[in-house]
Amino acid sequence: MADAASSHAPKPDGATGVLVLADGHVIWGRGFGAVTAAVGEVCFNTSMTGYQEVMTDPSYAGQIVTFTFPHVGNVGVNDEDLESQVDGAVGCIVREDVTLPSNFRSRGEYGEWLAAKGKVGISGVDTRALTRRIRLSGAPNAVIAHSPDGTFDIPALLEKAQSWPGLEGMDLAKIVSREIQEGWEGSTWTLGQGFGGEGFGAGEGETRPHVVAIDYGAKDNIFRNLVKAGARVTVVPAETTLDQVLALEPAGVFxxxxxxxxxxxxxxAVPVIQSLLERDIPVFGICLGHQMLGLAAGAKTSKMHQGHRGANHPVKRHADGVVEITSMNHGFAVDNQTLPENVEETHVSLFDGSNCGIAIKGKKAFGVQYHPEASPGPQDSFYLFEKFVGMLG
Known part of the structure; x- marks a missing residue:
């Protein structure tokens, strides 16, 4: 297949997939998954496993994921590794053709699963060259398309890519958030027991501190970890009002x-969070929730050049100098140059010095930019769930 560094390359024989960047750059490949075209921002993820969790993470809404690890599909798919029931990434790009599954937990093939989910993929792409392009020039808008007969209207796909407004200024949280309030059941996954193995028994929930979790596009494993840490969890939609949150009598808000x-x-979201802080209700935010907390405290956020996405990002904890290996997925960040005096930076990325954690002085309120719930790993940062639940009494 064509090198990603070449522009306007002629369509090679056998090409059934294409990526058309907004700048006119055309990358050919072999299509799989859904027979369709989708527009989004092209990013890259450096995780060595967890492609199903990545593709069902609502944080990837509006994005096309380039997997830098070449062997995608080898563990298949199953119903337990979904991170949500709503849309995540719109498509994916891989180097090698999707591998047949070889895993005892597999219940299906990745390409067939993508097709059932309406998500499109292309293989045969030089993902190294594409990743370098993103690192140098930033994450581009593009259209990814799959046509089994290899027929594409490139000018129309280019127009679609160029007319898409991009993620900056776009509110996607209310689109991917659940629509109704619900109590969360089930804890983290255990081999042979599934997700209920470490939950709480009948009647025990009322004795646990009650956490109201605001869903801006949450990964399910966050709620499982809150339960594992000792909380009872009620999940509410993104646009839930302050009065609706307070009516649930939360010990803390996630x-x-x-x-x-x-x-x-x-x-x-910010006015609700500010009112929670004024009432000294404990607050814990992850990723977008962390950014919301930063905005509520008076800081600013900004679009990153390429974003951080993968399961191997080193983060330094200022309190003791410990380095946590973390899972990340974000294209925006809290600007650590805008933190007000009452906000302390607690964690920082060792890749680029960007903010990865804050705590509000005099409040039981903190947030981290990375994903302590893993899925896919690592699990260095589970202590943050215990820290939050421990604040609730």
Whole structure:
């Protein structure tokens, strides 16, 4: 297949997939998954496993994921590794053709699963060259398309890529958030027991501190980890009002991850969080939730050049100098140059010095930019769930 560094390359024989960047760059490949075209921002993820979790993470809404690990499909798919029931990434790009599954937990083939989910993929792409392009020039808008007969209207796909407004200024949280309030059941996954193995028994929930989790596009494993840490969890939609939150009598409020521009989501989310802080209700935020907390405290957020996505990102904890190996997925960040005096930076990325954690002085409120719930790993940062639940009494 064509090198990703060449522009306007002629279509090679056997090409059934294409990626058309907004700048006119055309990358050919072999299509798989859904027979369709989808528009989004092209990013890359450096995880060595967990492609199913990545593709069902709502934080990837509006994005096309380039997997830098070449062997995608080898563990198949199953119903236990879904991170949500809503849309995540719109498509994916891989180097090698999708591998047949070889795993005892597999219940299906990745390409067939993508097709059932309406997500498109292309293989045969030089993902190294594409990743370098993103690192140098930033994450581009593009259209990814799959046509079994190899017929594509490139000018029309280019127009679609160029007319898409991009993620900056876009509120996607209310699109991927659940629509109704629900109590969460089940804890983290255990081999042979599934997700109920470490949950709490009948009647025990009422004795646990009650956490109201605001869903901006949450990964399910966050709620499982809150239960594992000792909480009872009620999940509410992104646009839940302050009065609705308070009516649930929370011991603490959790702010979830999610997609899109935090400044856009903050229009309705930030006033609620500010009121929670004024009432000294403990608050814990992850990823977009962390950014919402930063905005509520008076900081600013900004679009990153390429974003951080993968399961191997080193983060330094200022309190003791410990380095946590973390899972990340974000294209926006809290600007650590805008933190007000009452906000302490607690964690920082060792890749580029960007902010990865804050705590509000005098409040039981903190957030981290990375994903302590893993899925896919690592699990260095589970202590944050215990820290939050421990604040609740």
């Amino acid at each position: 702010l979830s991850n999610g997609p899109g521009d935090p400044a856009a989501t903050g229009v309705y």
